[in-house]
Amino acid sequence: MIESAIPRIELLPDDIAARIAAGEVIERPASVIKELIDNSIDAEATRIDILIDEGGISRIRVRDNGHGIPSDQISSAFIRHATSKLKTIDDLYSVRTLGFRGEALASIVAAGDVKFVTKTESDLNASFLQFTSGIQGKISPYAAATGTSVEVSDLFAMLPARRKFIGKPLSEKRAVVRLVEEYIIGYPSIRFVLTDGNKELLKSSGNGILQEAVATVHGTKVAETLIPFEYDALGSKIKIRGLVGPPSLHRSNRNFMHLFVQNRAIKSRRLNVAIEQSYSGLIPRNRHPVSILLIQMPDEDVDVNAHPRKESVRFLDDNMVFKAVRNAVSNGLIDKKNSVIKRDDFFGEFDTAKSTRQKILLSAKSSLIKNRDDKGISELSAVDVDNLKDDHQFNTNFPFEFTQAVPILKPIGQFALTYIIAEGPEGLYLIDQHAAHERVQYEKILKSRNQSRGDVTQALLQTIVLEMSASELSFVEQIIDELHKVGWILGKTDGNAILLQGIPVILSSDALRKNRSLDAGLLFQEYISSFESEEGQSNPDLVSATLACRAAVMAGDVLNNEQQRVVIESLEKTSSPQTCPHGRPTILHCQQSEIEKAFLRR
Structure with a gap:
């Protein structure tokens, strides 16, 4: 049975x-x-x-x-x-x-x-x-x-x-x-x-000119700035040619990075990293270059049958291909024939501030290591021994996690034009000014979504015609109803363009940003680019979260003491002050007792 x-x-x-x-x-x-x-x-x-x-x-x-x-x-x-x-x-x-x-x-x-x-x-x-x-x-x-x-x-x-x-x-x-x-x-x-x-x-024209093909997809302005290059890796039989953008041309997502191996379009996070490493120090953090790479190598060195939908390939020597891609892009950028400025000339204010922060941390790190080394081994406690994993390990075991309601805080100043330092109960508080203000703006946008158009929209005196790629236009059409709800007023055309007739009022009325110049067309294009890079969140929150990101103060913005106070007090009133809409922490807490221990006062 x-x-x-x-x-x-x-x-x-x-x-x-x-x-x-x-x-x-x-x-x-x-x-x-x-x-x-x-x-x-x-x-x-x-x-x-x-x-x-x-x-x-x-x-x-x-x-x-x-x-x-x-x-x-x-x-x-x-x-x-x-x-x-x-x-x-x-x-x-x-x-x-x-x-x-x-x-x-x-x-x-x-x-x-x-x-x-x-x-x-x-x-x-x-x-x-x-x-x-x-x-x-x-x-x-x-x-x-x-x-x-x-x-x-x-x-x-x-x-x-x-x-x-x-x-x-x-x-x-x-x-x-x-x-x-x-x-x-x-x-x-x-x-x-x-x-x-x-x-x-x-x-497309089909005339065989790569730059014209790129213009069809990403527009003439992008295509005209791209730098053609060819690279032949000696000894590896890898040949790479294509186009790379100058460091001044970068985007918030990887939609402008194209990889082809043996004439196949592929997706490779590893090779994208190799390309981005070539731009290290040249473009801001969390931005991505524009690049088209056409890679050829011996057939026996690549397996094109590695993915059910043929979206990726497998290399016989991953590291060799990684290095070849990185070197190819780097050489394309520094080639004097292309009149590209040298790498050191591209460090902007953001990267300088980052470099300064690193020097400060390294200085503090070496000081603590030196003090620790001055102690005899017999004087080290059990905690010291556990923390001595190697000669360059820096003790960062402060209880930074913050999961409570925001207490009443007194702003002290800014650190690296990115973080607000504040004093409060039981120690110091470090607030990420962008993440905190993003949370504030996000909740404002959610509350205003169901208001009338006049309350959420700032009409433009003159309609702006924005040329877009076919994929960008398809994306806008897909979410246009949600865009209207948060204040964007858009009209359609017969071609690959869209009419921008109004912007969300939060972009022009916020007190912390009121003195900032506003290019409505550029702002919308950056908004859509940021939106595409954050796909994976569900609508309508993604529409609101991306708008909040664009409407918030940024890392690098100078805030006076009163503006710092406004950010902190506004954050206190939100329903979820611990994180920004994308899940990053807004505030870290360094307890006074832990600070005293670090200075050997306890």
Whole structure:
């Protein structure tokens, strides 16, 4: 009886197995488009047209002018693991095509209804094949030019459990735009056109000029400032070329950092760090450079089959590639031919203050170590022995954690133009002026969200036309209702631009910022850039939190004693004074008793 209750192990039916496999390859409309564009590029297309409706949920069409598929091979193309790109196991480690697993078309057919048209140069007619609910129709003659067209409709209609996890049309459109932008930069010799319904979102020239491709994606102003470079790592066979921005060009997120290995767009946090290390000391903290790197190396040194969606690769020698990338960018920045100022000339006020802070801490650290070394070993207590982990370990075991209500505090001054030093019950308090004011502004914004537009908006005397990239515009469209609630007044245009007609009143009326000059257009663009870098928080809090960040005093702002007091008193009145909206601490407490112990008064 017990044995009969155990489920039997059985082979899944073909249709169920196909739909499970489709879910691994096809996550969303952008996944379909990625697979189809890869096939178009492998077919040596010089023009690729992408059409989407409702972000690709209701319809996708990718059409190219590549070499097409011979009519006698069309049915085989839709069989799982059927491919023209691999013959032996060794081919897997030297593959140069973007597609190679033979999964794409079979997975797409399992995920939606498909209309397929293809023609080779030698065919008299094109061939048409349709799949409905995964069932293949008959191949029939058709009138079309050389190339291939794949149209997918009702994505995941046969997989309702998966379809409910697809984002809203605006969110999916944005994902598609970002995907196509990567291809435009990675393949400047191919003409890409992306259309949403009747609106053209992206159009590249396909003239092979990388800088013009970047201009299509990020705008002419960005592209014109980029520095071209080439780097050949001696002995490692790694060749890197591309474009890097000068240190004056930086962003609050990594959306302007593009990496390509063997002509594949990849994501690599490690290589992003290598690039950012090249800018160390040149750009402010928590800012990111603009860069396009095209990396080539021997096929045997890189595994392109390391990720289910081919978004990352595996290197035979990670450290060698890391160093090559860092050196390539550094050399590009200091190359005299590019007239780039030397690294030391870029230290601004922020970095100077940071350097001064480090010198002060190192001085205090060496003083304490010296005093400790002057004590005989026999005089060291058990606590001293535990703390002597190495000769350069600095004792920072003060109980800084602060989880209580903010007491009445008296400001004493500023430290490093970033922290307010205050005196209060039981010791000293260190307040991060930006984080504290950000919390104050955040709660003000939350309270005003449901007020009338006149209460939260400062109308502009003149409408500002802001040119935006396609992905930025898609992002703004996605959150425009939430932006209106906090005071941004925006209008749409027919092109890739938006009309800025009003700004949140909190940006212009705050007492601590009233003397600061205001560039409304630049402020909105920085706001959107900051917003994108913080994705992961849920709306609508992210809209309010990002606005609070832009409306708060910044690190480096000089605050007089009265302004310091205003920040502290305002923080006392908030509901969650211990952290800013992003979760960073606003205040640290150094107890008087611990200070006295450190000075050996106890």
